[in-house]
Amino acid sequence: MEGMSCNNLWVSYGAFHALSDVSLSFRPGRITSIIGPNGAGKTTLVNALTGSVAPSRGDVKIGKRTVNRFGPAKRTKMGLGRSFQTINVFSEMSVRENLELAAQARAFRLQPFWRPAQGLRVLAELADKILEMVGLTAHADQTADALSHGDQRALELGLTLIGEPDIVLLDEPLAGVGHNGIDRMDALIRTVAEGRTVILVEHNMDVVMGLSDDIVVLAGGQVLATGTPDEIRANETVRAAYLGGE
Amino acid sequence: MSEKLSFNLTFIVAAVAFLALVPSLGAGERAIYFLSLTLIWGLFAAAFDLSFGVTGLLSFGHAALLGVGAYVFSILTADYGVPWGIGLVAGAATSGLLGLLYGLISMRVGGLFFALVSLAAAELIHILISSTLRDITGGHDGFPAVPRPMIGSSWDFYDNTTFYYLILAIVFVSVLLLAILRSSPFGRLCQGVRLNPVRMTHIGFRIARIRSLALLVSGVFSGISGGLLASLMMFISPETLSWTTSGDVLIMTLLGGAGTLIGPILGALVFETMRDVLSDLTVHWYGLLGLAFILCTIHLPEGLMSLRPGRLLGRLFASRRASKGELETILEGESKWRE
Helix, strand or coil: CEEEEEEEEEECCCCCCEEEEEEEEEECCCEEEEHHHCCCHHHHHHHHHHHCCCCEEEEEECCEEECCCCCHHHHHCCCCEEEECCCCCCCCCCCHHHHHHHHHHHCCCCCCCCCCCCCCHHHHHHHHCCCCCCCHHCCEEEEEEEHCHHHHHHHHHHHHCCCCCCEEEECCCCCCCHHHHHHHHHHHHHHHHCEEEEEEECCCCCHHHHHEEEEEECCCCCCEEEEEEHHHHHHHHHHHHHHHHC | CCCHHHEEEEHHHHHHHHHHHHHHCHCHHHHHHHHHHHHHHHHHHHHHHHHHHHHCCCCCCCHHHHHHHHHHHHHHHHHCCCCCHHHHHHHHHHHHHCCCCCCCHHCCCEEEHHHHHHHHHHHHHHHHHHHCHHHHHHHHHHEEECCCEEEEEECCCCHHHHHHHHHHHHHHHHHHHHHHHHHHHHHHHHHHHCCHHHHHHHCCCCCHHHHHHHHHCCCCHHHHHHHHHHHHEEEEEEHHHCHHHHHHHHHHHHCCCCCCCCCHHHHHHHHHHHHHHHHHHCCHHHHHHHHHHHHHHHHHCCHHHHHHHHHHHHHHHHHHHHHHHHHHHHHHHHHHHCC
16 A cells, blocks of 8 residues: 655746645555645645646655656556546446446456447446445446436545545545535545545545544645644644634 | 447448348439448548547548548559559558547647647648649649459449449448447547546546547548548549538538437438539528528437437327326316316
8 A cells, every 4th residue: 555745845826836835745544634724725736646737846756656747647547546526427427337437447458349348247347346335336327417416426436446546535525415425425435445545635624533544734835734633623723724713 | 328339230230231222223323323422421420420429529620531541542543553452441541640640639739729720730731732742643633533443354343333332331341340449448438538538537548549549540431431432433632621521521420410320421411412402403502501500400409310210209109198198187177177
């Protein structure tokens, strides 16, 4: 199992610094949450870690390997999976087709172009496993855009997991999920975290405090504090800047 | 979402069986020539749809893929005596390489910018063929005396009906291959690239490679269409590479139904029929065709394939059931009111 880190990371747009000198280490096998007010640089950090945004300065590492020059596809092959803040699935395809398509990244080298994709056992087996894990077996043949928001979130997670990544980056997995769906997602994230390094960006403080081993607080593109949930709760600076005092 | 291979195969086999019978049903020389032309345009439209309807790459430069295949085939067979079949393969391969070049362009630009850059590339090739390379291509006058195949003494392919059967066979095999490819894992990757390129990248796919491969395959089949077209007409002109050809194939595809295999072929049939009928009536036939296209996009935005016989019957019965149900509700309400 691998961890991930960034050292002296800067992402600048002209004179504006979305991230300034951020150095973090996401330790293997732990859930590290990134919190911070809107505009703190959380999504920019996620994008820099996954390769969607090129850093202006600094390094991003998967394990001991610097991956600055690698795009998202290469980083995914290296074991980094990502879910998105907004639902990002193949909306016109069925749930099964979504997962089978994602499974192709793992299942093939030379693709059997002469055979229909539908019904290929190796894809169906991988899809079935994930369907069961995220609780979508009953909706397998439903079109993705016909799913409830919570189920779409589960599918989003399924697409991230089917490549069996070592490191999972979850960008606001609870965004838009109702009260009833939160427990389900909470349980799902715990399942996902078993044997993996998880980087979680989330606004729901109850979930963050309950799930995380470590917490990073960002503000204005800089690291304000790092620590365990208890340390963060007790941190006066964080309370003043983010949690609202008391 | 996924196209049903069985549906496509059934349609292809049934259509080919019918088309094979057409000459024996007493079809005249003009009808046979028209069908040959339609089959070739149908194959070109199906090849274009692999790039546009399946992979989501709108190219305004597909005329060059058709035209380059036609010219390479014509020059090799007419000037260098290369056998017909080898000339066709060489033309297809050259168009495939040009498609791959388009793929390299798609690595840098996407969407409307790709459409414009491919248009510019096609216009550049158009200029090269019509003026710079005129000693080889014949320039604006076109390239005459493009041969048809010579196989023994019993087959006279200069007879349009005999050549029609050869075109039918080549188009049949090509469309069959396209059908299989579209339903394959590769076809699904192409769909994924069209639907959500960002997610595809984060799943681990290199979408530039998938796009390039789709354009290569599209180029190969466009090149085959070009070679067949030149051989059917026994002539090829730089007009084939004009931007209007790229526009025509887009109209055929949208008219029939983008993203389906059968739709673009059906669109080519409708397009060619209208061209044939309307051009006899008026010199402004293209305007009338445009009007029909506008009406079609308003009322049938998914093209003629959205009028599948099965779906149409389903709708009809559904509306009948609804009317019957509505009538029963009204009668029930009325009797209650009377009570």
